[in-house]
Amino acid sequence: xxxxxxxxxxxxxFGSVHANKDINLAVAKGSIHGVVGENGAGKSTLMSIIYGxxxxxxxxxxxxxxxxxxxxxxxxxxxxxxxxxQHFMLVDNFTVLENVMLGAEGxxxxxxxxxxxxxxLKRLADEYGLTVDLDAEVGELPVxxxxxxxxxxxxxxxxxxxxxxxxxxxxTPAEADHLFRILRILRDEGxxxxxxxxxxxxxxxxxxxVSVMRRGEIVDTRATAETSVxxxxxxxxxxxxxxxxxxxxxxxxxxxxxxxxxxxxxARGVVRVDHASLTVHAGEIVGIAGVxxxxxxxxxxxxxxxxxxxxxxxxxxxxxxxxxxxxxxAEMRGLGxxxxxxxxxxxxxxxSFAEYENCALGYHGDPKYGSGALLDIKAMRDDARxxxxxxxxxxxxxxxxxxxxxxxxxxxxxxxxxxxxxxVVLLVGQPTRGVDIGAIEFIHKRLIELRDAGxxxxxxxxxxxxxxxxxxxxxxMFDGRLVGERAPDASEQELGLMMAxxxxxxxx
Amino acid sequence: xxxxxxxxxxxxxxxxxxDAAVRLSTPLLLAALAGLFSERSGxxxxxxxxxxLAAAFAAGAAAGVTGSAWLGLAAGVVxxxxxxxxxxxxxxxxxxxxxVSGVAINFFAAxxxxxxxxxxxxxxxxxxxxxxxxxxxxVDLPGADVLKDVPVIGDIYNHLxxxxxxxxYAAFLAVPFSWWVLYRTRFGLRLRAVGENPAAVDTAGISxxxxxxxxxxxxxxxxxxxGTYLSIAQSAGFNRDMTxxxxxxxxxxxxxxxxxxxxxxxxxxxxxMLDAVAIRLQGQAIPGVGVVxxxxxxxxxxxxxxILLAGFIGKAIPPKAGGVAYVxxxx
Numbered sequence: 001x002x003x004x005x006x007x008x009x010x011x012x013x014f015g016s017v018h019a020n021k022d023i024n025l026a027v028a029k030g031s032i033h034g035v036v037g038e039n040g041a042g043k044s045t046l047m048s049i050i051y052g053x054x055x056x057x058x059x060x061x062x063x064x065x066x067x068x069x070x071x072x073x074x075x076x077x078x079x080x081x082x083x084x085x086q087h088f089m090l091v092d093n094f095t096v097l098e099n100v101m102l103g104a105e106g107x108x109x110x111x112x113x114x115x116x117x118x119x120x121l122k123r124l125a126d127e128y129g130l131t132v133d134l135d136a137e138v139g140e141l142p143v144x145x146x147x148x149x150x151x152x153x154x155x156x157x158x159x160x161x162x163x164x165x166x167x168x169x170x171x172t173p174a175e176a177d178h179l180f181r182i183l184r185i186l187r188d189e190g191x192x193x194x195x196x197x198x199x200x201x202x203x204x205x206x207x208x209x210v211s212v213m214r215r216g217e218i219v220d221t222r223a224t225a226e227t228s229v230x231x232x233x234x235x236x237x238x239x240x241x242x243x244x245x246x247x248x249x250x251x252x253x254x255x256x257x258x259x260x261x262x263x264x265x266x267a268r269g270v271v272r273v274d275h276a277s278l279t280v281h282a283g284e285i286v287g288i289a290g291v292x293x294x295x296x297x298x299x300x301x302x303x304x305x306x307x308x309x310x311x312x313x314x315x316x317x318x319x320x321x322x323x324x325x326x327x328x329x330a331e332m333r334g335l336g337x338x339x340x341x342x343x344x345x346x347x348x349x350x351x352s353f354a355e356y357e358n359c360a361l362g363y364h365g366d367p368k369y370g371s372g373a374l375l376d377i378k379a380m381r382d383d384a385r386x387x388x389x390x391x392x393x394x395x396x397x398x399x400x401x402x403x404x405x406x407x408x409x410x411x412x413x414x415x416x417x418x419x420x421x422x423x424v425v426l427l428v429g430q431p432t433r434g435v436d437i438g439a440i441e442f443i444h445k446r447l448i449e450l451r452d453a454g455x456x457x458x459x460x461x462x463x464x465x466x467x468x469x470x471x472x473x474x475x476x477m478f479d480g481r482l483v484g485e486r487a488p489d490a491s492e493q494e495l496g497l498m499m500a501x502x503x504x505x506x507x508x
Numbered sequence: 509x510x511x512x513x514x515x516x517x518x519x520x521x522x523x524x525x526x527d528a529a530v531r532l533s534t535p536l537l538l539a540a541l542a543g544l545f546s547e548r549s550g551x552x553x554x555x556x557x558x559x560x561l562a563a564a565f566a567a568g569a570a571a572g573v574t575g576s577a578w579l580g581l582a583a584g585v586v587x588x589x590x591x592x593x594x595x596x597x598x599x600x601x602x603x604x605x606x607x608v609s610g611v612a613i614n615f616f617a618a619x620x621x622x623x624x625x626x627x628x629x630x631x632x633x634x635x636x637x638x639x640x641x642x643x644x645x646x647v648d649l650p651g652a653d654v655l656k657d658v659p660v661i662g663d664i665y666n667h668l669x670x671x672x673x674x675x676x677y678a679a680f681l682a683v684p685f686s687w688w689v690l691y692r693t694r695f696g697l698r699l700r701a702v703g704e705n706p707a708a709v710d711t712a713g714i715s716x717x718x719x720x721x722x723x724x725x726x727x728x729x730x731x732x733x734x735g736t737y738l739s740i741a742q743s744a745g746f747n748r749d750m751t752x753x754x755x756x757x758x759x760x761x762x763x764x765x766x767x768x769x770x771x772x773x774x775x776x777x778x779x780x781m782l783d784a785v786a787i788r789l790q791g792q793a794i795p796g797v798g799v800v801x802x803x804x805x806x807x808x809x810x811x812x813x814x815i816l817l818a819g820f821i822g823k824a825i826p827p828k829a830g831g832v833a834y835v836x837x838x839x
Binding site for chain 2: 051053054072073074075076077078083085087089090091092093094098099101102103104105107108109110111113153
């Protein structure tokens with residue numbers, strides 16, 4: 001077995017954060033090697049070192065057995081390393097061809113290079129099944145195709161080792177399957193693929209070998225065929241974890257959130273939510289599945305009172321929200337709608353505020369936190385300490401800046417703030433995005449408890465597994481429309497097709 | 509009403525007004541193209557005004573002392589590049605705020621030109637009056653004599669096309685040249701890319717900083733030409749504050765033109781035209797309207813930019829990464 005890539009004793013610190021500790025990794029030529037780990041385990045740092053984004057403090061990188069020095073991306077490319085980043089490195093208003101050429105133009109004048117690149121890309125497309133319209137503007141392409149452009153970019157530069165960082169986060173299950181097919185073709189053609197992910201099922205589906213990272217270290221490397229999802233999860237977290245939540249069948253009560261014919265346009269006038277109707281009952285979790293960008297965010301924001309809607313009616317606990325013709329977040333809160341926003345950094349928290357300040361954010365007018373213009377800091381801190389204890393927020397310090405907490409603990413802060421208001425309806429967007437497995441377990445349990453306490457929950461998540469695990473009913477959203485309702489035990493394939501806009505009738 | 513229209517018509521479609529429009533739009537055009545290179549690479553530059561002013565002073569002073577227009581040009585370009593590099597250092601290397609840095613350069617140039625001018629030449633901030641050899645004179649294009657007597661074409665060729673100084677021709681030739689650089693060369697492709705998504709450029713193995721430095725050097729050269737034009741081609745010496753806001757009008761033209769070279773030329777011609785009309789109308793009554801204050805015409809470029817962008821020609825979307833220093837993300 002020859003090794004395409006070998007890491008020996010790689011070490012990297014950022015200030016006091018030891019991101020990579022003595023990493024040893026051997027990747028066989030012509031294989032798909034997975035690297036799993038929780039967020040913050042150091043996977044991305046390690047890949048950035050291989051791609052020359054950072055230089056390691058210590059250690060050696062060997063390619064085809066020879067030690068190499070990779071000081072920048074240019075050197076990495078020269079050594080045959082290509083990378084598909086989690087956030088695509090594309091210029092939106094360039095064509096596919098221009099994007100692929102950037103940095104490999106083949107001369108000062110563009111014309112001759114363009115001609116050659118077009119021919120070479122045609123060959124690559126035929127060889128690996130990577131077809132894409134070369135003259136399309138990249139920003140107009142769906143994400144699945146944008147990713148294909150990224151792969152083409154790497155191959156065009158002659159990459160033999162392809163690194164993919166969380167490649168399926170933005171894809172539908174069908175698109176992900178297609179990607180895996182491409183990866184297998186690449187492997188069979190002798191390329192080496194390094195797949196970074198936190199999704200264990202992907203690892204099982206496509207890799208030959210898998211290395212698990214935890215807290216900056218590689219804790220184990222296994223042949224994929226000889227391990228299981230449960231074992232990998234345990235290695236990632238360092239203790240055994242429950243991947244399933246126990247829950248009893250729901251006992252839906254009165255309707256607490258009724259949405260009729262809701263239409264929402266975005267700032268550019270594009271319809272993002274298209275005549276959506278749904279009902280959430282007390283004591284049930286309604287999940288909205290869909291690929292990111294199909295209007296779920298706008299639906300959630302409209303219901304939270306952040307985004308104006310154009311037509312439609314919303315009733316909270318039987319009360320008509322638009323009765324006075326306008327809607328704002330404070331009014332929705334007053335009616336008992338709590339909101340855990342999809343992006344906690346953008347909407348849920350002020351990261352430079354102390355933890356106790358974030359615990360009161362949006363509810364600072366509450367008499368509990370002081371009277372008139374003054375805040376009762378002591379009451380706020382006591383309240384925050386309660387929440388820290390109840391939600392096991394670590395480190396347990398209410399005066400620490402929120403930015404110092406991990407993703408999971410930040411999310412717990414938001415959840416604690418919203419759930420402790422004792423809402424009638426809880427709107428939750430991506431409750432476990434960027435959250436480690438241990439905290440996911442806690443958050444899922446907490447949401448089920450809330451349901452069992454008779455609250456209605458509307459859950460939006462791009463993680464289909466999460467929706468199927470938590471929801472009592474699943475609505476699928478595509479292109480702004482709610483295209484159908486299924487039971488959570490509907491097959492992943494069926495839900496995946498709906499998420500891609502294919503209805504069962506059309507598929508048959 | 510008819511009187512009014514015919515009066516306006518007579519003013520606009522008059523060879524000497526059109527000729528003045530070309531001369532007045534030249535510094536705008538050079539400055540707008542200067543801004544184009546910088547902003548397309550993601551560095552906002554409101555310091556065009558300051559760079560032009562400093563270049564105008566340097567050119568005026570050097571030409572005054574040496575008696576050579578070409579040495580004046582060299583001095584103007586060098587000082588403008590130096591200021592552009594200061595802005596580059598502040599924005600690219602030090603990752604400072606690009607607006608603050610631009611404003612600082614404007615203030616610096618406004619103050620220092622007057623101070624040095626007074627210290628060196630003792631003429632209230634002016635540089636010495638330049639003789640013909642120290643200025644860029646008019647160039648007669650070949651054939652101007654021959655065509656002189658041909659009606660219409662001869663007049664247009666003689667007055668409008670021929671008989672400008674060399675910097676006017678340089679400015680208008682810079683338009684197709686800039687277009688060619690931006691859209692037909694490797695440098696242009698990378699420049700446009702770095703203004704939209706510097707991370708894409710970085711991961712393609714290209715240095716973001718070096719690329720942006722080259723872009724601000726281009727800006728420096730063109731701003732230097734613009735300033736030089738003012739003091740030793742259009743006038744015969746430097747006056748205090750002689751740019752009079754042209755750097756900002758050039759920015760307006762650039763936005764108006766959505767950061768594209770050829771539309772930028774038309775925007776600058778339009779603004780130059782307004783300027784020419786304003787000069788001709790100074791103190792003159794328009795039938796049916798009366799005397800229009802000159803300030804109205806001076807404000808027109810800005811008013812037009814706002815109104816036309818607001819409703820008529822669609823949104824001007826600046827380069828996406830403009831104004832933001834590039835920092836490698838620590839994930």
